[in-house]
Amino acid sequence: MRWLLTLLLLTLATPAWATPEPNNQPTHSEAELLGKLNQTAMPDGTIRGFVHVQDPKAAVLIQPNGRIFEYFHAGTQRWIDGGLVIVAILAMAALYFFTGTMNYRPDPRGRTMQRFSVFERFTHWLTASTFVLLALTGLNLVLGRVLLQPLIGDEAFYQLTMWGKLSHNFFGFAFIVGLALMIVQFLHENLPRAADITWFKQLGGLFGGPHPPAWKFNAGQKIIYWAAFWGGGLICVTGLGLIFPFTVTGILGMQIMQVLHSTMAAIMIAVIIGHVYLGSVGVRGSFSAMSQGRVDVNWAQTHHPLWVQQEIARGTVDPDVAGGDMHPAE
Numbered sequence: 001m002r003w004l005l006t007l008l009l010l011t012l013a014t015p016a017w018a019t020p021e022p023n024n025q026p027t028h029s030e031a032e033l034l035g036k037l038n039q040t041a042m043p044d045g046t047i048r049g050f051v052h053v054q055d056p057k058a059a060v061l062i063q064p065n066g067r068i069f070e071y072f073h074a075g076t077q078r079w080i081d082g083g084l085v086i087v088a089i090l091a092m093a094a095l096y097f098f099t100g101t102m103n104y105r106p107d108p109r110g111r112t113m114q115r116f117s118v119f120e121r122f123t124h125w126l127t128a129s130t131f132v133l134l135a136l137t138g139l140n141l142v143l144g145r146v147l148l149q150p151l152i153g154d155e156a157f158y159q160l161t162m163w164g165k166l167s168h169n170f171f172g173f174a175f176i177v178g179l180a181l182m183i184v185q186f187l188h189e190n191l192p193r194a195a196d197i198t199w200f201k202q203l204g205g206l207f208g209g210p211h212p213p214a215w216k217f218n219a220g221q222k223i224i225y226w227a228a229f230w231g232g233g234l235i236c237v238t239g240l241g242l243i244f245p246f247t248v249t250g251i252l253g254m255q256i257m258q259v260l261h262s263t264m265a266a267i268m269i270a271v272i273i274g275h276v277y278l279g280s281v282g283v284r285g286s287f288s289a290m291s292q293g294r295v296d297v298n299w300a301q302t303h304h305p306l307w308v309q310q311e312i313a314r315g316t317v318d319p320d321v322a323g324g325d326m327h328p329a330e
Helices: 002-011 028-036 066-100 118-147 154-186 194-201 219-243 251-282 287-291 297-304 305-314
Strands: 060-062 112-114 294-296
Touching: 060 305, 066 118, 066 251, 112 297, 118 154, 118 251, 118 287, 154 219, 194 219, 251 287, 287 294, 294 297, 297 305
Parallel strands: none
Antiparallel strands: 112 294
8 A cells, every 4th residue: 555655646746647738729730631621620620521431420530629638638637536546545544543443342252143145245246346446447547657657668558458448348347237236235224314413423433432323334334335326327327338439429428428437436446445444444343244244243233233223123133142242342
């Protein structure tokens, strides 16, 4: 993490990120081409020719406004994507430095209770693993020329980017399936409830104080869910639009779609960095929920007491656990 953060900071400070100011006026060679074709440029500077194929977009020889998109993609987009990743890493590092790990007292008898089923965990890891792959290959498309190409050389970077782009396209469909399954499976547990207000008032107990009561998912986890719902949904829609170009929009629409796709993906990467931290190092005992499907009974009582009571009332908790001395950490 320190190496990655140092590399990103050094990269952001290099002149390679600087790009010339956008200019949507035809260049000399374009104007000469325009004269030879005996055409008149449209008000926006676009130069069109005549083609025999049925696709009228093929007649666009020059789109000067595309330089604005190129300028944004080669400059501002790098700052947005790289900046969001750096801010997320720094925020989690600061949270760990100032608050440490949220702890609990493990059950002395080693009792556990079921939190996620096998299929729920399959859905989670399908979505998570494909998201990581898409994040790495996507960041390479935006930052790779600056971060990796000078380090590994042109040929290696070409091979990495070519296979990365193919993986990005094909594994995107697996991500769509995983995200859809996750949205359906966990929707009913992520609807807003009155306990969420208390959780927000106490900031989840992250900065000291008692742990606010929560159901199966606390308000912070619900934020992750709805970020995946809306942000992941936008990523999927724009991603499909980029895989099947010009299906519903023209050149300008494709350029806007790519900006939305990249920006929202960077926001989601920042959100997931926080999710990974809190689900592993930040909250001790959380990782077993998705790795084994079970959690310590005292962990459950510490962080999700309302959910524990609900499971006891439903009769889904082992009688020995339900009748035990579950209590929060002292």
